[in-house]
Amino acid sequence: MFDPISALKDFIRHPSVSADPAFREGMHGARDFIAGLLGRIGFAVEIVPTPLHPVILAERTGPAEWPHVIIYGHYDVQPADPLNLWTTPAFLPEVRGDRLYGRGAADNKGPLLTHVAAVARLLERRPDLPLRITFMIEGEEEIGSPSFPGFLAAHAERLRKADFVLLSDTGSPREDQIVITCGLRGLVLFDLEVTGARTDLHSGLHGGVLRNPIQALAELCASLHDADGRVNVPGFYDDVLDVHAWEREQLARFGQSAEEYRAFLGIPAFYTAKGFTPFEATRFLPTLEFNGIGGGYQGEGTKTVIPSKAFAKISCRLVANQTPEKIRALLYETIAQRMPKDVTFRLVDQHSGQPYVVVPPDRSNTPAGQSPVLASAFRAADAAITEVFGRAPLYLREGGSVPIIADIKRVLGLDSVMMGLFLPEDNLHAPDESFNLNVMRKGMAASERILEGVAVGGRRS
Amino acid sequence: MFDPISALKDFIRHPSVSADPAFREGMHGARDFIAGLLGRIGFAVEIVPTPLHPVILAERTGPAEWPHVIIYGHYDVQPADPLNLWTTPAFLPEVRGDRLYGRGAADNKGPLLTHVAAVARLLERRPDLPLRITFMIEGEEEIGSPSFPGFLAAHAERLRKADFVLLSDTGSPREDQIVITCGLRGLVLFDLEVTGARTDLHSGLHGGVLRNPIQALAELCASLHDADGRVNVPGFYDDVLDVHAWEREQLARFGQSAEEYRAFLGIPAFYTAKGFTPFEATRFLPTLEFNGIGGGYQGEGTKTVIPSKAFAKISCRLVANQTPEKIRALLYETIAQRMPKDVTFRLVDQHSGQPYVVVPPDRSNTPAGQSPVLASAFRAADAAITEVFGRAPLYLREGGSVPIIADIKRVLGLDSVMMGLFLPEDNLHAPDESFNLNVMRKGMAASERILEGVAVGGRRS
Numbered sequence: 077m078f079d080p081i082s083a084l085k086d087f088i089r090h091p092s093v094s095a096d097p098a099f100r101e102g103m104h105g106a107r108d109f110i111a112g113l114l115g116r117i118g119f120a121v122e123i124v125p126t127p128l129h130p131v132i133l134a135e136r137t138g139p140a141e142w143p144h145v146i147i148y149g150h151y152d153v154q155p156a157d158p159l160n161l162w163t164t165p166a167f168l169p170e171v172r173g174d175r176l177y178g179r180g181a182a183d184n185k186g187p188l189l190t191h192v193a194a195v196a197r198l199l200e201r202r203p204d205l206p207l208r209i210t211f212m213i214e215g216e217e218e219i220g221s222p223s224f225p226g227f228l229a230a231h232a233e234r235l236r237k238a239d240f241v242l243l244s245d246t247g248s249p250r251e252d253q254i255v256i257t258c259g260l261r262g263l264v265l266f267d268l269e270v271t272g273a274r275t276d277l278h279s280g281l282h283g284g285v286l287r288n289p290i291q292a293l294a295e296l297c298a299s300l301h302d303a304d305g306r307v308n309v310p311g312f313y314d315d316v317l318d319v320h321a322w323e324r325e326q327l328a329r330f331g332q333s334a335e336e337y338r339a340f341l342g343i344p345a346f347y348t349a350k351g352f353t354p355f356e357a358t359r360f361l362p363t364l365e366f367n368g369i370g371g372g373y374q375g376e377g378t379k380t381v382i383p384s385k386a387f388a389k390i391s392c393r394l395v396a397n398q399t400p401e402k403i404r405a406l407l408y409e410t411i412a413q414r415m416p417k418d419v420t421f422r423l424v425d426q427h428s429g430q431p432y433v434v435v436p437p438d439r440s441n442t443p444a445g446q447s448p449v450l451a452s453a454f455r456a457a458d459a460a461i462t463e464v465f466g467r468a469p470l471y472l473r474e475g476g477s478v479p480i481i482a483d484i485k486r487v488l489g490l491d492s493v494m495m496g497l498f499l500p501e502d503n504l505h506a507p508d509e510s511f512n513l514n515v516m517r518k519g520m521a522a523s524e525r526i527l528e529g530v531a532v533g534g535r536r537s
Numbered sequence: 538m539f540d541p542i543s544a545l546k547d548f549i550r551h552p553s554v555s556a557d558p559a560f561r562e563g564m565h566g567a568r569d570f571i572a573g574l575l576g577r578i579g580f581a582v583e584i585v586p587t588p589l590h591p592v593i594l595a596e597r598t599g600p601a602e603w604p605h606v607i608i609y610g611h612y613d614v615q616p617a618d619p620l621n622l623w624t625t626p627a628f629l630p631e632v633r634g635d636r637l638y639g640r641g642a643a644d645n646k647g648p649l650l651t652h653v654a655a656v657a658r659l660l661e662r663r664p665d666l667p668l669r670i671t672f673m674i675e676g677e678e679e680i681g682s683p684s685f686p687g688f689l690a691a692h693a694e695r696l697r698k699a700d701f702v703l704l705s706d707t708g709s710p711r712e713d714q715i716v717i718t719c720g721l722r723g724l725v726l727f728d729l730e731v732t733g734a735r736t737d738l739h740s741g742l743h744g745g746v747l748r749n750p751i752q753a754l755a756e757l758c759a760s761l762h763d764a765d766g767r768v769n770v771p772g773f774y775d776d777v778l779d780v781h782a783w784e785r786e787q788l789a790r791f792g793q794s795a796e797e798y799r800a801f802l803g804i805p806a807f808y809t810a811k812g813f814t815p816f817e818a819t820r821f822l823p824t825l826e827f828n829g830i831g832g833g834y835q836g837e838g839t840k841t842v843i844p845s846k847a848f849a850k851i852s853c854r855l856v857a858n859q860t861p862e863k864i865r866a867l868l869y870e871t872i873a874q875r876m877p878k879d880v881t882f883r884l885v886d887q888h889s890g891q892p893y894v895v896v897p898p899d900r901s902n903t904p905a906g907q908s909p910v911l912a913s914a915f916r917a918a919d920a921a922i923t924e925v926f927g928r929a930p931l932y933l934r935e936g937g938s939v940p941i942i943a944d945i946k947r948v949l950g951l952d953s954v955m956m957g958l959f960l961p962e963d964n965l966h967a968p969d970e971s972f973n974l975n976v977m978r979k980g981m982a983a984s985e986r987i988l989e990g991v992a993v994g995g996r997r998s
Contacts, residue, residue, distance in 0.1 A: 095838040155840055161736075219838050247742060261741055265839045274803030275622075276967040280722055280937030281708060283824040283854050284766075285798075285815035287808035290827035290849070291762060297755035305745075337746075342735030345879040347748035354746035363744040366751035367842050368833030373850060377556040377680050378726045378887045379616055380852055380938075381828050381966050388751070389834060391841055393744050418806040426839045476741030477841075505842050506737040 077200055080193040080520065081176065081513060083113060087151075087185045088169040088178035094129055094152035094219045102167075103129055103215055106151045110188070114211055117196040124231070126223030129215030133231070136199075136209040143449050143530050144208035146235065146490070147195070148243040148480070149188030150217035153180035154505045161507035175510040182502035186511035187244035187519065188213065190497060194523035207531035210238060214480070217245070220263065220427025221480045228480075228487040239449035239535070241484055241492040242526065244519065246474050247504075248496035249332050251515055254461045254522075256454070257494035258323075259473030260481055261362070262394035262431035264404045267424040268293070268411065269387040276372075277382040289386040290371050292419040297388055299414050300364055304350040305357075307364045307392075309410045315398045319360050322439055326470050330355055340500060358475035362403070363393045389426075393477060400428035429479020434491045436471050446491075449535060453493045456529030460522040461495065469495075495522065538661055541654040541981065542637065542974060544574065548612075548646045549630040549639035555590055555613035555680045563628075564590055564676055567612045571649070575672055578657040585692070587684030590676030594692070597660075597670040604910050604991050605669035607696065607951070608656070609704040609941070610649030611678035614641035615966045622968035636971040643963035647972035648705035648980065649674065651958060655984035668992035671699060675941070678706070681724065681888025682941045689941075689948040700910035700996070702945055702953040703987065705980065707935050708965075709957035710793050712976055715922045715983075717915070718955035719784075720934030721942055722823070723855035723892035725865045728885040729754070729872065730848040737833075738843040750847040751832050753880040758849055760875050761825055765811040766818075768825045768853075770871045776859045780821050783900055787931050791816055801961060819936035823864070824854045850887075854938060861889035890940020895952045897932050907952075910996060914954045917990030921983040922956065930956075956983065 090105035107123065111132050115121045119134035129152065156166035156179045164170045169178035176186065195209060212235070214224055228235065246257040272289040273282070302308045334354055338346060348357045371386025373379035392403055408423055415421050435442050437451040461469040474496070481492050497519045503509045551566035568584065572593050576582045580595035590613065617627035617640045625631045630639035637647065656670060673696070675685055689696065707718040733750040734743070763769045795815055799807060809818045818824075832847025834840035853864055869884055876882050896903050898912040922930040935957070942953050958980045964970045 095840065096836065155834070155836060157834075157836070158737075263741075263841070265841070272804060275964065275969075276619075277802070278937060278966045279824075279826045279828060279852060280724075280819075280854055281935070281961070281965065282802065282819060283826045283936060284818040284822055285807050285809050286802060286804050288827050290830045291758065294755040294758035294827070294830075297752065298759035301752060341738070341743065341747060343733060343747050343879060344881060346746055347877075347879045348746050357745040358741075358743060361745055363740075365740045365744050365841075365843055366749050366755070366833065367740060367840055368835045368844070369751045369755075369847060370831050370835040372827065372829030373616070373618075374829045374831040374848075375557065375616060375618070378850060378852065379556065379828055379966065380724070380726070380826075382826055383829070386830060387835075389839065391740060391839065393741055416808075418804060418808045420805060474742070475744060476739060500742070503736065504742065505739045505840065508736075 077196055078113065080189055080516065084176060084181070084186055084189050085169040087189060088180055089167060091167040092152045092180070092215065093155050094216050095155055103152065107132060107215060110151050110213060113192060118199060119211065124227060126227050128223050131227050132211065132213040134211040138206065138208045141535055142206045142208045143533065143535050144238040145527065145530060146210045146212050146238045146241045147191050148241050149191065149213045149245065150184045150215065151213055152215045152218050153183065154218050158507065163508055174513050176513055177508060177510040179509055181509050181511035182498040183504045183509065184217065184245050186516055187497040190244060190516050190519040191242070191523050194520045194527065197520065198524045198527055205528070205531050207527060217480065220429060222427060224480045225483045225487060228483055232487055236488040236490065238490060239447060240453050241490050242453065243492060244495050244497040245478050246476060246494045246496040247498045247500065249330055249500065251499065251512060252465055252467050253331055254465050254469045255472050255496040256436065256457060256469045257474045257496055258436060258471050259396060259433040260431060261475055261477050262398060262400055262482070263391060263429040263477045263479060264394065264400045265391040265426035265428065266404070267387055267389050267426060269385060269422045269424065271385050271420045273382065273384055276384050279380040279382045282382060287416055287418045288382050289419055290383065292416050293371065293386045293388055296411060296415055297366060305347050306349045307362065309406055311406050312362065312403065316362065316395055317397045320441060323473065326472055327355055327359070329470060359473040360395060362395050362398060365391050367391050393475065394431045396431050396433045398431060400430065404428065429477055430482035432482040432485060433473070449530065450491050452533035453526065453530050456526045456533070457493055457495060460525035460529065464518045464522045464525070538657055539574065541650055541977065545637060545642070545647055545650050546630040548650060549641055550628060552628040553613045553641070553676065554616050555677050556616055564613065568593060568676060571612050571674060574653060579660065580672065585688060587688050589684050592688050593672065593674040595672040599667065599669045602996055603667045603669045604994065604996050605699040606988065606991060607671045607673050607699045607702045608652050609702050610652065610674045610706070611645045611676065612674055613676045613679050614644065615679050619968065624969055635974050637974055638969060638971040640970055642970050642972035643959040644965045644970065645678065645706050647977055648958040651705060651977050651980040652703070652984050655981045655988065658981065659985045659988055666989070666992050668988060678941065681890060683888060685941050686944045686948060689944055693948055697949040697951065699951060700908060701914050702951050703914065704953060705956050705958040706939050707937060707955045707957040708959045708961065710791055710961065712960065712973060713926055713928050714792055715926050715930045716933050716957040717897065717918060717930045718935045718957055719897060719932050720857060720894040721892060722936055722938045723859060723861055723943070724852060724890040724938045724940060725855065725861045726852040726887035726889065727865070728848055728850050728887065730846060730883045730885065732846050732881045734843065734845055737845050740841040740843045743843060748877055748879045749843050750880055751844060753877050754832065754847045754849055757872060757876055758827060766808050767810045768823065770867055772867050773823065773864065777823065777856055778858045781902060784934065787933055788816055788820065790931060820934040821856060823856050823859060826852050828852050854936065855892050857892050857894045859892060861891065865889065890938055891943035893943040893946060894934070910991065911952050913994035914987065914991050917987045917994070918954055918956060921986035921990065925979045925983045925986070
């Protein structure tokens with residue numbers, strides 16, 4: 077059995093930023109590292125090429141009557157900038173107190189290694205465990221998994237015979253309150269680029285005769301929300317469904333006060349859609365966010381220029397029953413209508429992803445004919461989490477997106493059991509990302525019990 | 538006599554970007570280059586230290602009855618970014634056709650060298666010329682000349698005995714229509730930084746609960762203009778004076794149509810304050826421009842982040858009778874009132890400069906008691922330009938700012954004769970800056986005649 081913490085440090089040392097071609101070597105290193113580890117604990121490892129970053133498939137096969145779990149994870153990470161805000165370098169992992177710091181520590185290298193370590197320990201203890209396990213680890217999650225649907229389609233024949241997917245790429249509010257995520261938001265991303273004059277201009281010689289593209293962009297961006305915190309795009313909320321009573325009841329047990337949340341974020345006040353608490357807003361409502369903006373001079377001091385171009389990077393989160401295609405069309409139409417006519421603009425598609433919802437067993441609205449192995453996995457997870465973490469899990473939708481969960485459902489027909497292992501203070505996608513090592517240890521114990529429970533339950537459960 | 542074009546190439550090769558401390562060596566090189574050149578043509582050169590970049594003072598002294606001209610220029614240049622938009626590297630000067638390309642070619646190394654070469658030729662021809670000449674060449678013009686007022690005050694005793702200032706740091710519309718600039722806009726610059734959460738946030742986990750600082754910044758920026766192209770800040774236009782009839786008459790002879798100007802800028806339509814032509818708007822009205830904006834992720838692909846901070850770099854151009862102090866106060870008050878209360882913000886002062894106006898002689902509203910040497914310089918310039926360029930100069934206010942012209946008036950009591958030598962297609966402050974070598978040659982001839990005319994006119998003229 078390997079040491080999971082030192083393995084996690086080794087994993088983080090490979091800077092696997094999938095968004096930036098400069099990190100090709102880091103991607104390669106991270107892939108080789110995790111593939112090698114899975115090989116050493118007895119898995120048959122395959123590196124499956126895709127148009128961009130390969131997928132790792134690692135299998136423990138067995139008789140068809142054994143239940144079959146796919147464990148999903150990703151070896152790529154977000155860019156680490158702004159680098160100057162990290163206490164220690166993003167790709168030089170360091171343990172401080174109960175935490176391991178480094179880009180990818182919590183998203184997703186730590187949680188993924190938690191399951192790998194659980195499997196290693198379980199198979200050491202029970203080499204004859206009647207459970208088929210397939211690790212499916214991709215390298216494009218942080219850029220929207222462009223190759224993953226194609227990969228799934230190409231391997232659907234073999235993968236769709238599995239029973240369910242287990243993963244930890246979602247969050248929980250506290251170390252003693254684990255969430256099993258039952259829904260994820262979808263995504264639509266695009267860039268908006270505005271052009272004024274054909275070149276940068278001297279702001280004195282030409283200031284006062286043309287609309288600055290930064291002004292046009294600001295006017296457009298300012299028009300996309302209303303004073304009540306809602307997205308101001310006609311039709312944006314049309315397909316949003318009402319929330320189930322059991323979901324509101326679960327969320328009420330969330331255990332964080334709005335004031336605690338506000339203090340955690342460090343904001344003077346919330347800006348939430350009217351009629352929704354902050355906790356509801358992130359889970360039950362779609363959003364439109366500005367991920368980046370740029371144009372003109374951004375350096376030291378001043379440059380008296382009217383820039384030729386300015387751009388914004390915009391993303392929407394979607395909830396169940398919305399589709400990226402429709403939302404993208406609504407947005408593009410609204411932008412085209414509102415953009416001042418004395419500038420030109422361009423919309424550049426970035427990736428998108430469908431929202432996802434699964435209903436845990438024994439809820440009043442559990443879909444008929446839910447897979448018995450899926451139901452047994454949910455029950456094993458409930459029992460394992462309750463015992464290891466000391467409190468029953470909450471079943472909640474989450475504000476984040478793992479678009480491939482919807483792809484897996486659509487292409488393979490499989491649902492996912494998502495055990496949330498990262499915490500709000502883990503700083504995902506931000507400087508000083510870290511993973512709580514207590515959560516890692518407990519997560520390993522829980523994962524081990526879940527897998528053992530599913531194996532014992534068999535395929536008929 | 539040195540070769541002016543090869544000297545200009547050597548001058549440009551020193552990357553003297555005053556805004557960026559990384560270019561310390563380029564600043565040093567440019568300073569040494571021009572100081573050396575002035576020494577070789579017989580001037581007594583002094584490098585006067587300031588808190589930032591030194592000023593070069595080079596003198597040709599003589600009896601007190603000789604007229605005394607100060608020739609102003611600056612050896613610093615704008616930053617060259619975006620570097621990728623230059624056809625050839627910014628600091629590797631290249632002649633293509635009638636133009637010399639490189640950062641600073643037109644602003645201000647070319648025009649400055651035009652006067653240096655004219656002086657060199659004139660003194661070769663008339664070594665006994667009864668004219669005192671002082672070159673005063675600073676290195677902070679592109680960053681607002683922070684040290685210059687202090688320099689002027691420290692050397693006022695000696696400099697205020699001069700009769701007038703001659704310079705070329707303004708523009709003309711065409712090679713055959715030189716403008717003598719009679720007014721310059723003032724400047725107020727500042728940065729606006731908006732902060733949302735204490736750190737960058739995952740846009741899925743937290744999207745929908747807080748106002749994105751990019752949104753707050755966009756809303757604020759969008760509020761600063763109205764639909765009629767006017768700056769939407771209460772009191773902004775209060776001190777703007779009516780335009781003189783002779784100024785409108787001069788501008789009417791400007792010789793470029795609005796359509797030509799629009800095509801030159803490459804914009805679909807103008808966005809000009811109601812009631813003003815584009816040519817009037819840049820000269821007679823104040824403006825508010827966004828010189829830069831930034832925040833969040835600006836790299837390749839996507840990063841689903843809610844940034845902690847976003848900023849804009851904002852500048853205003855002021856016209857005669859406005860003051861930077863009052864306009865800055867109005868802006869800061871307006872921003873504080875309008876900024877959403879669920880974010881925090883910070884205003885960072887950058888430099889500022891007073892507007893300037895001089896009335897050429899023989900206008901109905903020429904100020905009483907105008908210096909006879911100044912009047913003779915204006916008349917010599919009118920004659921020289923008419924003869925060399927083939928057309929009488931126009932007397933116009935310009936949209937640009939040379940704040941030190943107002944400082945010179947305030948501290949030394951001297952007015953300036955500004956012969957515009959750069960053209961719209963010279964791409965000042967932008968990629969592919971260049972200087973028209975025909976203008977350089979004619980400018981040299983004109984400068985030579987102006988200086989000779991002032992010398993001949995004597996101090997009583």
